[in-house]
Amino acid sequence: MNTKASGARPNGTATLTYGNKRIELPALKPTEGPDAIDIRKLYGEADIFTYDPGFTSTASCESDITFIDGEAGVLLYRGYPIDQLATESSFLEVCYLLLYGELPTASQLEQFDHTITYHTMVHEQISFLFRGFRRDAHPMAVMVGVVGALSAFYHDSTDITDKRQREIASHRLIAKMPTIAAMAYKYSIGQPFVYPLNHLGYTENFMRMCFAVPCQEYRSNPVLAKALDTIFILHADHEQNASTSTVRLAGSSGANPFACIAAGIACLWGPAHGGANEAALKMLKEIGSIDRVPQYVKRAKDKNDPFRLMGFGHRVYKNYDPRAKVMRDQCYAVLDELGNHNDPLLKTALELERIALQDDYFIEKKLYPNIDFYSGITLSALGFPSDMFTALFALARTVGWVAQWQEMIEDPQQKIGRPRQIYTGARRRDFVPREKRG
DSSP: OOOOOOOOEEEEEEEEEETTEEEEEEEEEOSSSOOEEOOTTHHHHHSOOOOOGGGTTOOOOOOSSEEEETTTTEEEETTEEHHHHHHHSOHHHHHHHHHHSSOOOHHHHHHHHHHHHTTOOOOTTHHHHHTTSOTTOOHHHHHHHHHHHGGGTOGGGOOTTOHHHHHHHHHHHHHHHHHHHHHHHHHHHTOOOOOOOTTSOHHHHHHHHHHOBTTBOOOOOHHHHHHHHHHHHHTSOOSSOHHHHHHHHHHHTTOOHHHHHHHHHHHHTSTTTTTHHHHHHHHHHHHOSGGGHHHHHHHHHOTTSOOOOTTBOOSSOSSOOHHHHHHHHHHHHHHHHTTOTTOHHHHHHHHHHHHHHHOHHHHHHTOOBOHHHHHHHHHHHHTOOGGGHHHHHHHHHHHHHHHHHHHHHHOTTOOOOOOOOOOOSOOOOOOOOGGGOO
16 A cells, blocks of 8 residues: 655744743644644643634644645645546546555556456345345445445454555455445345446446346446546545544544444435535426526525525635536536436526626635536436435545545554543532432
């Protein structure tokens, strides 16, 4: 796996004055982004700590995997711009990059492709786990359970102190996630599971496992496969988001990698995180047509109206989401290939986009269309029901989680996560027997 770089460089000190105490805190210079103040010794030296709900102003780790500049609308994987990777690369090539730090040579990619392909099968007994779920169970509920159960089947890759076992577990997770996601989908619609084929590519294999049936031959459409492969690339990693931080926090305790990734899936399931593209699609369906767009835009501007435009703005990006343009192009390609270029949802989406890029209200608040705005339309056109959208997100993000988990394990500065709190409860008091409580 990738060897971590030398880390942030010292860059002077910052002085904190509190009461009669004066504390010198080291400043650190990263490769990209703003400087950071190292407060690790603050509590020990000054008997105070910082308060930062959501940790939005706190770095929990050093990482050389992903960089985001939200103001400039930049997303880099190992230094490479996301738009270049999404248009020029493949998902498995990006997986190699995230795991090992460099783009693979032709022979390295061939070997990696072979390794992942020959790990796509899951233990046959895993198929029996699905029978314990209701048919209408949400695919994410199924994936949380099944991925967490992988540690019961693959004991030979759960020793996190063994570098080779960590690598095998990483390969298994990347390889088996499409199979598990496809099985969750097939189970929900009452169709038989479809086994992977070793001569197919990663994304083609996944689409076949989702949409093939035993009674007829399935043929992969390269345009549709390319679109889904691009979606996987765009979602592969996104710095220290909620689910990635969850994976790192679980991993900091020494939990096995399968349990850590299951924790990430559970966090991603939240509608504020992984469910945004599903919410955006539902919004477009609610609006329904271009002629209804103005009234919904008016509602979105009304603070007293509960309606909110989904798929606009981003917690990190204060400029145009760099993934959105690539996703828009793939959305066009899919709808064009399927003859749905006049799809009313797309027309509604484009009208909303036009307004967002020209209306002073949206410009002032920097509410630009994000990746979720287009990915929901695309996935729906590919044939996936909306409750599979987050499962596909989890499939793609697995490589990012694994790479971040690996980096955390190999970082000598990391320790078990243990955030502080500001206690606001009752002061110390003595127990009162029940008969004396008034």
